[in-house]
Amino acid sequence: MTLLSVRDLRVGFGRAGQEKEVVHGVSFDVAPGETLAIVGESGSGKSVTAMSINRLVDYGGGRILGGQILLDGTRDLVTATEAEMQGLRGREIGMIFQEPMTSLNPVLKVGTQIGEIFAKRHGLSGRAVRDAAIRALDRVRIPDAARRLDQAPHQMSGGMLQRIMIAMALASEPRLLIADEPTTALDVTIQAQILALLAELQRETRTGLIFITHDIGVVAGIADKTVVMQHGKVVEAGTTNDIIDRPTHPYTQHLLSAVPHFRHGAAAPEARQAPGTPALAVRDLAVRFPVGGGFLRPAKGEVHAVSNVSFELQPGETLGIVGESGSGKSTMARAILGLNEPTRGEISAGGPRAVQMVFQNPNASLNGRMNVRTLLAEPVIAAGRKVDRAAEDRMRMLLDKVDLPTDSLERYPHEFSGGQRQRICIARALMPEPKILVLDEAVSALDVSVQAKVLDLLVDLQREFDLAYLFVSHDMGVVERIAHRIAVIYAGQIVEIGPSTEVLSAPQHPYTRKLISAVPALDRREVDFAVETDEVPSTLRPLGWEPAPLAWHEHGPGHRSAVEPRP
Template sequence: MSPLLSVFDLHVGFGRDPQANRIVHGVSFDLAAGETLAIVGESGSGKSVTALSINRLVDFGGGRIVGGSIKLRRTDNSVLDLTTATEAALTKIRGAEIGMIFQEPMTSLNPVLTVGTQIEESFRLHRGLTGRQATAAAKDALDRVQFPDAARRLKYCPNQLSGGMLQRVMIATALACNPRLLIADEPTTALDVTVQAQIMALLAELKRETGMSMIFITHDIGLVAGIADKVMVMQAGRAVEQGELNQILDKPSHPYTQHLLHSVPHFSAGRAARSDFSRDETATTAPALKVDGLTVRFPVSGSFFHRPTGEVHAVEGVGFDLLAGETLAIVGESGSGKSTTARAILGLVKSTRGTFTANTGKTADRTSAVQMVFQNPYASLNPRLRVDSILAEPIIAAGGRASGKTRDRMAMLLKRVGLPENSLERYPHEFSGGQRQRLCIARALMLSPSVLVLDEAVSALDVSVQAQVLDLLIELQREFRLAYLFISHDMAVVERIAHRIAVIYAGQIVEIGDAASVLSQPKHSYTKRLISAVPTVDRRRENFALDTRQVPSLVRPLGFEPAAPQWRQFAPDHMAQAEA
């Protein structure tokens, strides 16, 4: 039988002269009914452009298919070349026969329309449903993706839902009309590991139910191992290698595939945890940062006069110490309180109570002793300022003046993070994502801090660039004896950089200790669930299990004080909260 989709010698270009500005060069592949093809590669490799070309959405982004064919076998076994199809024919196919899930649900959904209205649109366009019929179909679509309280939440706008819930809305919309082909473009990149596991379980379950084919675009090799039948590796707009899953993962032949597999941090349940730091050897020194009883609560207003009726217990009684030269990773789901903890330490969020002390023994000077590197290097740098002005900002903010010594330090730090000295005269848009994050690291080091807070500092980077930045952070830590508070949802990255791990659940630390011990022998049920959700290369075509448990509400009545947690010690540097 002929394949469901056949792409042959596809060429795609952009701009006024797309023939001269080709982004995709001669890509070919076949996809059978019920089969999953994973397309992997770094940013700029052409994988998303290839996917957008299949249903001709690339036309709306300034792109043009300038060569090749994309043939789709229809339900009546006729074959349609999508490269020459009319817009009217494509409108009938998009959504009905080819569904698509985009990477960022918040920008893919209309912020001023309810999610119900947006799901109903598919049923109105492709099935002719209206009124209550369309609403009932939308509710059924949300029920199908295990969406809690679907009937009520049809009336919610996107800003009222979490990232995981929004991605379920996107999946429900894409699958509304039972498409025979689903294109998923990085559908779990922005999600926490447990939510990611649920989305993967959901896709696998729906695939088994409907027998649909899937093109899954990702840079996460662990996810590829769990869901793909075939893999295509793309570099610079070309398919450099493709074949069966086991062949690509176990015996890659192209140098780029080998590089990609080598660069990606592979989770190994603590076996790869760092062992270059000993707390015993530094036990007599004061911590670089000590946090005690940190609590952050936000008022909830519900009365007519906006008087607070309760509080969100975002962070509750968090405490830890961080030694010079040590990395403490804070892990947990979105909404668990890990980023709020970091922002409270830096004074970006007002704490309800709790103390922070730096290695001077005084209250931490948040403009010098503790500095932060943010997640998005594109949004962290002022596009109107040159690099020399950007690096001078911390000095000026701390009350100092830019001088010759300041410029000497800039040059030293740029060299240390692997950037040329002439970078000082350039603007942020002249740098790649990895280079921008290196600039952010250099800026954070301008005041010679003792602690760096890294909030998802490598999650927005390509896998090979991510590996380079992680290596740089480890080198800088050894050289300057920096203490890192490393916040991440990527357990493979955490394993690579952390000496200790604190697991946060519902605003509280539930387990803390040596990284190797926590990852290899988790004691708290939430930590076990977190680690079991991590995809690895060893788990091939995994049967993802759907877990519908929800994080408990953090809203409490005014004046509510939780009971003090009871701790159990499992090793010299490993303890967890006792569970009821």
């Protein structure tokens, strides 16, 4: 029996009768309990196809121009009324969107938004709604679930927000679930847990799953069938094993070749020898946030986001910072930049303009009303300097270094692709001639082929300008490719640090081994994901509490791991 059958689907955007067709004759089937992966880069039409299934494309200026979308072989969703679709969305067809900040109401508490589902879908009320919401957050491994219910979306990390979106989608128990890049912003362990949750749901309820992604490593582990899309067309379709092992279309072969293959340290650059004066030195850094209290009332406790972190970063070196969402890696990076006020500790970076940052999302980093010339001039003006001929020359030089034409100066962000926008962000960060770049998930939002080019660019720039990189990422394959050393952060503390070749090939701390074991790979097929019951420890502590100093095991030059406390 077929749960969903899509036949010759065509979708266009524009005025009625003048639509530009962007999806051309797409067809596929999904059976109950089956996972279909739709793979392709940005602009391939995979998300538009998914949005068409539940007719959300109607709200984005698009319309279905032809074809059928049959649910249970009888109901054609193309001809369904809006009232009928409202009865199907959520209950029959659930959806997990890629960007949680655009899906959650920023002014409502998380508990209110989750509770609404249990109240309307399951008829719960009062305390039962809150209890159900707590169980939903526990299921996706969000620590301090009861406290998180009373927070607004802006108070949480991107990974936590995505888990909340997944919890909300699972709460309705749909028969068909569409997951549009649901794990792109998540670290490998949480990604494995999300895949486990989806697998558990399928086993229990025979839910059909459409999994949209650019990560073929993830596809290898979960998908029964795979559809590859390019320019709005299906260029290859078949079983996942056939697609990965015997790709026939050049585009499929291109996607597979661009995947960063994790090789347990074999692909990592060698650690730099003979360290000298560090470009960055961090000593006993701690960052804490008060919890509770209010006007004229003291705080009830503190979140120990970063505790007793110390490390050095050499010129021309890349230190990869890895850890789960909420581990404190981004908080630490922001403290180094002065965006978060340290509770204590010392940060020595050679001056206020020595450190610049490249953020995860280039769309949010660039002001769409400014052309590239103005964007590149911003850091010069912020440094109290004039935008003179020397600054103009540096703009052109940097655009050349990041492989963008000089006429880009007069163009605006919307005129560039995602990869080109991130190159503009890199050029802007280099305008004040920094010694250190903090790259916070700087390539995670990019397609795999674009990601590979940006990583190559970063390596070339590092060699030419002797830059030091603090590379924050959840993608172990990407970290392996660029990092000389790796620091693993768990619950706000570094638990292992050392050369990438050693940390990835012979991890010593149990948490590091857990991270590495969760890395998806093309050779991990039909993975039997199982939901773990252990929880991420809370970093909420009483006022005045101080962590005990960590003891360390030494495993070789520069490689050490924290000694686990005895139970």
